[in-house]
Amino acid sequence: MKAEAFLQCSQCKKILFSVEFEQLLRVCPHCGHHHRLLAKQRITATFDPESFEELDKEISSLDPLEFPDYEEKLEAAQAKNGATDSVISGWAKLDGMKVSAAVADFSFMGGSMGSVAGEKITRTLERAADAHCPAIIFCASGGARMQEGLLSLMQMAKTTAAVQRCRENGVPYISVFTDPTMAGVLASYASIADIILAEPGALIGFAGARVSKQAGVSKAPSDFQTAEWVLQNGMIDKIVHRREMRTTLTNLVKMLSWRLVKHG
Amino acid sequence: MKAEAFLQCSQCKKILFSVEFEQLLRVCPHCGHHHRLLAKQRITATFDPESFEELDKEISSLDPLEFPDYEEKLEAAQAKNGATDSVISGWAKLDGMKVSAAVADFSFMGGSMGSVAGEKITRTLERAADAHCPAIIFCASGGARMQEGLLSLMQMAKTTAAVQRCRENGVPYISVFTDPTMAGVLASYASIADIILAEPGALIGFAGARVSKQAGVSKAPSDFQTAEWVLQNGMIDKIVHRREMRTTLTNLVKMLSWRLVKHG
Amino acid sequence: MAKTWKEWERPLIEVEENIEKLKQKAKASPEAEREDLLKRVAEFERRRDNYIEVMYSRLGPWEKVLVARADQRPYTLDYINSIFTNFTELEGDRRFGADHAIIGGPAYLDGEPVMVIGHQKGRNITERQYRNFAMAKPEGYRKAIRLMEMADRFGLPLISFVDTPAADPSVESESRGISEAIAASMLKMFELEVPSVSIVIGEGGSGGAIGIACASSVLMLEHAIYSVIPPEGCAAILWRMPDKGAQAATALKLTAAWAKEFGLIDEIVAEPKGGAHRDAIEAAGLAKEAIVRHLKLLKKKSGSKLKQERYEKFRKMGRFLSENPVDALAKTR
Amino acid sequence: MAKTWKEWERPLIEVEENIEKLKQKAKASPEAEREDLLKRVAEFERRRDNYIEVMYSRLGPWEKVLVARADQRPYTLDYINSIFTNFTELEGDRRFGADHAIIGGPAYLDGEPVMVIGHQKGRNITERQYRNFAMAKPEGYRKAIRLMEMADRFGLPLISFVDTPAADPSVESESRGISEAIAASMLKMFELEVPSVSIVIGEGGSGGAIGIACASSVLMLEHAIYSVIPPEGCAAILWRMPDKGAQAATALKLTAAWAKEFGLIDEIVAEPKGGAHRDAIEAAGLAKEAIVRHLKLLKKKSGSKLKQERYEKFRKMGRFLSENPVDALAKTR
Ligand SMILES: [Zn+2]
Numbered sequence A, B: 001m002k003a004e005a006f007l008q009c010s011q012c013k014k015i016l017f018s019v020e021f022e023q024l025l026r027v028c029p030h031c032g033h034h035h036r037l038l039a040k041q042r043i044t045a046t047f048d049p050e051s052f053e054e055l056d057k058e059i060s061s062l063d064p065l066e067f068p069d070y071e072e073k074l075e076a077a078q079a080k081n082g083a084t085d086s087v088i089s090g091w092a093k094l095d096g097m098k099v100s101a102a103v104a105d106f107s108f109m110g111g112s113m114g115s116v117a118g119e120k121i122t123r124t125l126e127r128a129a130d131a132h133c134p135a136i137i138f139c140a141s142g143g144a145r146m147q148e149g150l151l152s153l154m155q156m157a158k159t160t161a162a163v164q165r166c167r168e169n170g171v172p173y174i175s176v177f178t179d180p181t182m183a184g185v186l187a188s189y190a191s192i193a194d195i196i197l198a199e200p201g202a203l204i205g206f207a208g209a210r211v212s213k214q215a216g217v218s219k220a221p222s223d224f225q226t227a228e229w230v231l232q233n234g235m236i237d238k239i240v241h242r243r244e245m246r247t248t249l250t251n252l253v254k255m256l257s258w259r260l261v262k263h264g
Numbered sequence C, D: 001m002a003k004t005w006k007e008w009e010r011p012l013i014e015v016e017e018n019i020e021k022l023k024q025k026a027k028a029s030p031e032a033e034r035e036d037l038l039k040r041v042a043e044f045e046r047r048r049d050n051y052i053e054v055m056y057s058r059l060g061p062w063e064k065v066l067v068a069r070a071d072q073r074p075y076t077l078d079y080i081n082s083i084f085t086n087f088t089e090l091e092g093d094r095r096f097g098a099d100h101a102i103i104g105g106p107a108y109l110d111g112e113p114v115m116v117i118g119h120q121k122g123r124n125i126t127e128r129q130y131r132n133f134a135m136a137k138p139e140g141y142r143k144a145i146r147l148m149e150m151a152d153r154f155g156l157p158l159i160s161f162v163d164t165p166a167a168d169p170s171v172e173s174e175s176r177g178i179s180e181a182i183a184a185s186m187l188k189m190f191e192l193e194v195p196s197v198s199i200v201i202g203e204g205g206s207g208g209a210i211g212i213a214c215a216s217s218v219l220m221l222e223h224a225i226y227s228v229i230p231p232e233g234c235a236a237i238l239w240r241m242p243d244k245g246a247q248a249a250t251a252l253k254l255t256a257a258w259a260k261e262f263g264l265i266d267e268i269v270a271e272p273k274g275g276a277h278r279d280a281i282e283a284a285g286l287a288k289e290a291i292v293r294h295l296k297l298l299k300k301k302s303g304s305k306l307k308q309e310r311y312e313k314f315r316k317m318g319r320f321l322s323e324n325p326v327d328a329l330a331k332t333r
């Protein structure tokens, strides 16, 4: 990507300084729209500088179903994004405190969850449970990865089972819904975190808005499937501005893992 | 009460044979209305013949608040009803299986729960938990007994705590909502049974219908606070005709206490 | 009979106004007169303080009702902001919707994390509507249950602030199971293996209150009320006269002193002279001292011991006549 | 390409009709001709049986889709009525409302109690609407969770029948947290200390299916399907042509054989010749045999062992390339 000095906010159409835009963590200074972040940008914006230690780099997607065009799509995504799949996982620190973290990247095949994403999320949660330290997962996904068929569906079960491990070990798990958090990801590990935060305006839903609106009797409100609507419906705990995310996470994680960290 | 040969159904106004009416467990053969039962009639209609062994007979209400007219009301109710308070408790059998049972009687001061009713319900649940046998409670109450003030409110907490004992001991607890099951009784031990059955048409609610209808924005439907409405809202498991109650309870209680009774 | 706290405190308010007038007059007066006027101001203030002290040390049940409902009385968030740091509100019931009549989240108490929940009243019309007059819907209790579970899972002591006229009785709340929600919330409180402290700070209104008040230690502010039914409702039923609230308040024995006398609360927490609304900071300080003291004792106990003692405490509540000598002994408690 | 099971079975239906006509003709014919006609009937019937056998032993993925959705296929209640006794449906989610797309309750299996849950389809328009086409709302999953908790509390093995096109995607279901409900239901299944068996009897439709299919043993009927997305939806996304369902069905590998091949189910349960809809009683008998056999093995294990093995089974699901030799080994499974 070539760095341009100016760019236009896709939401309010105003012209922004690229440098300022990046300093503001890609939040538009005019309309407050939270533009999507790449996984690496998210890591920099959230965790202690230089603290992220990536793991699970050695795994990458196969094409177990020999699904039409899947290999080509994967290769193209890898070439464009630089990562091997839609989730980056590893150790990180928040104000010096070790956390097991995973960050999804919507720009990699719509953040879809196949065997690799499922495995990385599972490992992230298992590492947290085993090391008795908190788990933090930034979600961004259109859902399960169709091209891996039933194997993808089973990642919902697998990651959910791993959440159960965290619960059993008394390890806090916080998920953050970023734009978008949908379908198979929302209906598995994302929604059963101890605490759920969301970025303003993030799209959050089970089915595509078109499908939802066709089904049932109620009309969809204008803010249907936004973070704000979902908060109003009791499904998340808090909408947090990107610039506050780090502080909020740090605060929560410290309070909930008080017992895990020996005090006094 | 003098036995008349005929009586009129308060619901459909049709004339009924008293003898037949009693044989039908006071369910109108014309409109199916389930007329209220006295606690003793309920016991006869439900449990194995002669199996009921009343306990807790030795406790009766005090007037700890010296509440206006409470003593007189109590004495009048005792004289009219023959029982010492609104709940009868003890051991009973269902198809030979021992159960800890309590039956409320709406005719005794509106089945209201004061210290005595709360104590009897609590003992019923504790006996079940301790003896590892199922608990069955027939509810019929307008709510807490105002005349015992905060002591009555605390019966909600006390009876709820006793339900927790049953849960911890893996003892099944079934409550049956009969007409009416309201307020402080509904908002405590009644609603947290493992299984909740209700008689057709029973009035079931937290607040009086007049209060409910004044509050909030939704209009009350015509079947508001009936067993049928409450079933539709997911709050109970099944509406059971009085003549099926014994069989249904027996079946459920046997299945849920399989592990408690040594098999094989 | 005064119907509101403002009406009942009117004499006091008039005194205050007169004092204020005198002060203004003094300010505008020549030096010679001023000294005399200021003396009178001081005298009035001394008398006013005396009056407040006497008035608030002899509050009758109905006056307690008025004070407990006073729209200047500190509410849960006032206590939270004074007592805790880093309070982070968490909202979801994960079932149906947000509820603003019960709030909650983790916070630090003297540097150690706790879970705080409480009914929240509103101070003006907009706020009151937003808070639904602190009448929680099923969602509120289900959120509370979630936070209690979280407290239990992560070992955070639970502190609940009780201040509600009643649970929401609307058709919608009925349809979503307000009764079940209250009962399940109590049940959860009896399951907790962490210490819990409840404090009735204003109105302890029947099921809506007890739903989040089944704690290891239950405290009650000096002028708070705790009742099975609002006095007006009681009067309406007993005498078909809702305006006989004062008589009903007396009959219901809804004061902290009676609750303590009956063994239904563990401690009465003193309020600042003239009531919590005269010094919210001091009120919070007094509440904090009591909460911290109870927590300190509770924290020494194991989870199973806490559970057992909580059970036994509530188990004993009730007064009845027994012909059985063992019960008879028990009832003399 | 056939779009429905009826369309696809049309040749067979025509044969059936011809046989019926011949039978009628034979009945009305004089003795001499009758014998000849009946011989022809017998020959046709033999051929028809052969045809059915061959046809159903070579079903392609799309035909499996049609058969799995067949409106004569036995549904959950058909299996329940054949396999269990004393099934007692319990309805409440204790939160919001009744849901008829998922049913459940305790029942006896060979004289011992179990907890049964399952998606329920409707056979005619009224029933289908009542069952919401077996698309469960949050209430359905929350009821299932309640029944699972009950099963765990009282030590009843859990048996779930999976047969849904998808979870209900309506605005109402979104607003009440269909995603949370599905995830929480899976979570609950991983918490259970009782044995659990799931059996996909028809359509195993994505999240709606896996929500109640995280069992110790997962079985799948021979002609059932199990898919991350309906083939039509997949075709619409891939090729913007929803009518290319057949191609998508092939690409998705949504058959029992593939699910077994990938290690995602434990056993394929044979159906009667010509599919479960040709003999619902035999189909239930075959399903019962498999369920009972799996339960028998599972019952020997402790609660913690069941939990651990269930975890490990699902933990292994997935296929990926790993440069780490330990993973590489694992993936060759
Ligand atoms: Zn903008």
Ligand SMILES: [Zn+2]
Pocket: B009, B010, B011, B012, B013, B014, B028, B029, B030, B031, B032, B033
């Ligand atoms: Zn009648």
